[in-house]
Amino acid sequence: MVNKELSPSMFIGVRGRGIISFGSGQPDLPPPKKVLACKAGYDDFKYGLIAGRRELRESLAQEFKKFKATKEDFIVTNGASESLDLAFRAICKPKDKILLHVPYYYSYKPLIEMNHFVPSFVKTNKGKIDIEDFEGKVHDVKAVLINSPSNPTGRLQDIKTLKIIEKVTQDLKIPLISDEVYKDLIYERENYMLSGSQVITINSFSKTFSMCGARVGYLYSKNSGIINKVIQLKTITSMNTNILAQRMAYHATKVPKSFIDSNVKIWKQRRDIIYERMLELGLDVWKPEGAFYILPKIKNPRKFVREMFKKHKVITYLGEWFGADDRVRFSYALDTKEIEEGLKRVGKYLKKN
Amino acid sequence: MVNKELSPSMFIGVRGRGIISFGSGQPDLPPPKKVLACKAGYDDFKYGLIAGRRELRESLAQEFKKFKATKEDFIVTNGASESLDLAFRAICKPKDKILLHVPYYYSYKPLIEMNHFVPSFVKTNKGKIDIEDFEGKVHDVKAVLINSPSNPTGRLQDIKTLKIIEKVTQDLKIPLISDEVYKDLIYERENYMLSGSQVITINSFSKTFSMCGARVGYLYSKNSGIINKVIQLKTITSMNTNILAQRMAYHATKVPKSFIDSNVKIWKQRRDIIYERMLELGLDVWKPEGAFYILPKIKNPRKFVREMFKKHKVITYLGEWFGADDRVRFSYALDTKEIEEGLKRVGKYLKKN
Numbered sequence: 263m264v265n266k267e268l269s270p271s272m273f274i275g276v277r278g279r280g281i282i283s284f285g286s287g288q289p290d291l292p293p294p295k296k297v298l299a300c301k302a303g304y305d306d307f308k309y310g311l312i313a314g315r316r317e318l319r320e321s322l323a324q325e326f327k328k329f330k331a332t333k334e335d336f337i338v339t340n341g342a343s344e345s346l347d348l349a350f351r352a353i354c355k356p357k358d359k360i361l362l363h364v365p366y367y368y369s370y371k372p373l374i375e376m377n378h379f380v381p382s383f384v385k386t387n388k389g390k391i392d393i394e395d396f397e398g399k400v401h402d403v404k405a406v407l408i409n410s411p412s413n414p415t416g417r418l419q420d421i422k423t424l425k426i427i428e429k430v431t432q433d434l435k436i437p438l439i440s441d442e443v444y445k446d447l448i449y450e451r452e453n454y455m456l457s458g459s460q461v462i463t464i465n466s467f468s469k470t471f472s473m474c475g476a477r478v479g480y481l482y483s484k485n486s487g488i489i490n491k492v493i494q495l496k497t498i499t500s501m502n503t504n505i506l507a508q509r510m511a512y513h514a515t516k517v518p519k520s521f522i523d524s525n526v527k528i529w530k531q532r533r534d535i536i537y538e539r540m541l542e543l544g545l546d547v548w549k550p551e552g553a554f555y556i557l558p559k560i561k562n563p564r565k566f567v568r569e570m571f572k573k574h575k576v577i578t579y580l581g582e583w584f585g586a587d588d589r590v591r592f593s594y595a596l597d598t599k600e601i602e603e604g605l606k607r608v609g610k611y612l613k614k615n
Numbered sequence: 616m617v618n619k620e621l622s623p624s625m626f627i628g629v630r631g632r633g634i635i636s637f638g639s640g641q642p643d644l645p646p647p648k649k650v651l652a653c654k655a656g657y658d659d660f661k662y663g664l665i666a667g668r669r670e671l672r673e674s675l676a677q678e679f680k681k682f683k684a685t686k687e688d689f690i691v692t693n694g695a696s697e698s699l700d701l702a703f704r705a706i707c708k709p710k711d712k713i714l715l716h717v718p719y720y721y722s723y724k725p726l727i728e729m730n731h732f733v734p735s736f737v738k739t740n741k742g743k744i745d746i747e748d749f750e751g752k753v754h755d756v757k758a759v760l761i762n763s764p765s766n767p768t769g770r771l772q773d774i775k776t777l778k779i780i781e782k783v784t785q786d787l788k789i790p791l792i793s794d795e796v797y798k799d800l801i802y803e804r805e806n807y808m809l810s811g812s813q814v815i816t817i818n819s820f821s822k823t824f825s826m827c828g829a830r831v832g833y834l835y836s837k838n839s840g841i842i843n844k845v846i847q848l849k850t851i852t853s854m855n856t857n858i859l860a861q862r863m864a865y866h867a868t869k870v871p872k873s874f875i876d877s878n879v880k881i882w883k884q885r886r887d888i889i890y891e892r893m894l895e896l897g898l899d900v901w902k903p904e905g906a907f908y909i910l911p912k913i914k915n916p917r918k919f920v921r922e923m924f925k926k927h928k929v930i931t932y933l934g935e936w937f938g939a940d941d942r943v944r945f946s947y948a949l950d951t952k953e954i955e956e957g958l959k960r961v962g963k964y965l966k967k968n
Contacts, residue, residue: 270850288662301859302655307828309641340693340853347852356709356731369851376848378709378731475660475858495729497623498722499700500693504857505828506654 268567270368273577282604284592285577287413287555289472291525294517297471297510304509310502312493314338314480318508321515322480329457335482337492338503338511342443342466342479343369347377348499349462349481350405352491353437354379358404363391365557367413367441368583379404383585388548389417389557393426400430405437408456411444414557414584414591416533416550421454432458437488439464443479444553446470446522449530459484469553470522471514476507529554529594532601536594539605543612557581560590566611574607621920623721626930635957637945638930640766640908642825644878647870650824650863657862663855665846667691667833671861674868675833682810688835690845691856691864695796695819695832696722700730701852702815702834703758705844706790707732711757716744718910720766720794721936732757736938741901742770742910746779753783758790761809764797767910767937767944769886769903774807785811790841792817796832797906799823799875802883812837822906823875824867829860882907882947885954889947892958896965910934913943919964927960 273285292298313319319333326335339345346369354360356378362370363384374381382403385392389412400406408427410419419427431438438456443466445453455463466479483489502508533550540547545558560566563581567590570576581589594601626638645651666672672686679688692698699722707713709731715723716737727734735756738745742765753759761780763772772780784791791809796819798806808816819832836842855861886903893900899912913919916934920943923929934942947954 286662292658293660298658301657304654305645305651307646307826309639309827340857343851344853351729372847373851376704376851473660474662475855477854477857494725498696498726498729500697500853501830502828504693504830504860506859507857 268564268580270579270583273579281575281577282600282607283577283596284594284604285579287469287593287595288474289469289525289554289595290597291472291528293472293510294514294521296513296517297473300509300513301506304506307505310505310508312337312497312502314503315505315508315512318512318515321512322482325515326482329455329484331482331484334486335484335489337481337489337496338508339479339481339496340500340503341468341474341477342441342464343373344477344500345464345479345481346439346441347373348492348495349439349464349488350374350377350379351495352488354404359402360405360407361396361399361403362407363409363412365389365412365414365581365584365586365589367409368579370407371585389415391419391423391427393423396427397430400434400436403436405439406431407439407441409441411448411552413444413553414555414579414581414586415548416553416555416557417548418448418450418551424454424456428456428458428461431460435460437462437485443469447526447529447554448552449526449533450551462488467511467514470525471511471517473510473514476504476510478503478507478511532594532598535598536592536601536605539602543605543609554593554595556592556594557584557586557589558592559588561615563588563590565615566590570608570611574611576604576607621917621933623932623936626932634928634930635953635960636930636949637947637957638932640822640906640946640948641827642822642878642907642948643950644825644881646825646863647867647874649866649870650826653862653866654859657859660858663858663861665690665850665855667856668858668861668865671865671868674865675835678868679835682808682837684835684837687839688837688842690834690842690849691861692832692834692849693853693856694821694827694830695794695817696726697830697853698817698832698834699792699794700726701845701848702792702817702841703727703730703732704848705841707757712755713758713760714749714752714756715760716762716765718742718765718767718934718937718939718942720762721932723760724938742768744772744776744780746776749780750783753787753789756789758792759784760792760794762794764801764905766797766906767908767932767934767939768901769906769908769910770901771801771803771904777807777809781809781811781814784813788813790815790838796822800879800882800907801905802879802886803904815841820864820867823878824864824870826863826867829857829863831856831860831864885947885951888951889945889954889958892955896958896962907946907948909945909947910937910939910942911945912941914968916941916943918968919943923961923964927964929957929960
């Protein structure tokens, strides 16, 4: 470990005795019972429609009815991350620039570069977009990527900011990709969904319904040109998303809103605890408003991440993976006892270092 | 339909009353019982390892033990098609040339072009690779793609040919991607698996175990550089393959060989019937040796495919999607009664046209 370059893939799926993981961004809460129950009786494993099961897309259209959504506006994918890859590939050619705000979700930059596109970065202040910087840089990019609530900061973009971004991209006819996978996990206000003919919304069942390993996300757009291009791409890459996982996702759409509400209460409690404890430890930290991440400033982050894992069995993610070189990301998707124990270990480390 | 450009995505997942589909390449036979039975008790939907479940990769290593495979040589993907996309993206840069034989599986060409690579084509004679043409073209390509048994021809490449291709690519250190998803469906001899340090084998559970909609395939290579690159790519695109589908695939690896043998008997019967009937209809056709496709020459193929669907409710695939402009692909993945009925309708059409 010490001699190897640190990377997120080292930690994904790693679980074991005594390890406390503030690493991977997955809920520890169980999926809804109905979602699990539907598996037993399901036996049809033929190919499905590339865009996804009709019942699921119809149910999603119902959820988005205030935007006049129809089932034709949706494509069900292998998690939100496949949606993002397909959206970029549908819109951009090699050397095209994509604008995103820093800190960013760690996959964004390598995903853009691996596809031979070029990332362009917008500054933020405590996680909030610097709108002047945005307006100065948006003119020569091919697409804009917004992620609110943000992984790794847990911060929301102000509605005023989001409305400016909506208008500017609409006027310039620049595709606006909005990764809203944490839309249901917000502690301060309702989600403001970006919308308009240039918008591609990316979403997921992973976080809201605790089904990360099932890999079901979706892409929504009123732009039929983009939808058709993405279907073409998916036809020649992964084809239909796992057909049973889609059935499970359909059942998730039928779960009463109270399931989400009671989960959000739990997340908010955890947010309060981790935020308070970090303040007590004297860490420089921004109060998370959504998702389940917090991004404190840490001295010598590489040493911290290495030693917390090796000596204290605590997994954390290096801020530099997210474009935040002086910080470390903690996911608080674990129960309050574990959060307390994990932060006790962090406290021990900080005393010595 | 008549006014729209014909494309395979029109037909994928289309099923209905009275329609006989020689279209999509999916078995009508059921998956093994154990594969279906394991779903009910499975409730863990956390993220899994990006490379895939350990138990499944260990079981695959056991299957490939004569090549000294270990679980580290495998990556489990969303079907073989995702394996192929990831392999190309791991090896090639925009403008790199990829050599493939014509006719080819319909996804190959758009997949290559969508990734901004350039296809280069090797001639075949009745589906068999022209080895002189291959040797003339291989020197300036970045990768070679072989598919035996072939979709859409159903033909096998001769072992002599495969050994030459193995040696030439090995000597030139050119990655050799071998799509062997029909390796278990061969009527004439055992599969000859391409091997060596340059080889990337692509495989699937879809065809052998009738679980296309579950989307489980895998990539195997002794080249750890390529394996690591593909894991990096998968970490930022689709992440782990659906975790339950992998569990199902694990159970498939434990199914006795007799399951496959009795299925192959059924496929061979169907092959014999469709081949005989096509000869009786006077069609110019090559005898399939594996997979479940046959590719007769048809006058005015676009008219044929359109009218067979519109007027006779028979789905067939245009040869031009496969680089065979004067032919039409029939999948015979349906029971013998339907094959007979479908070919009766073809006979009616041919009499009038």
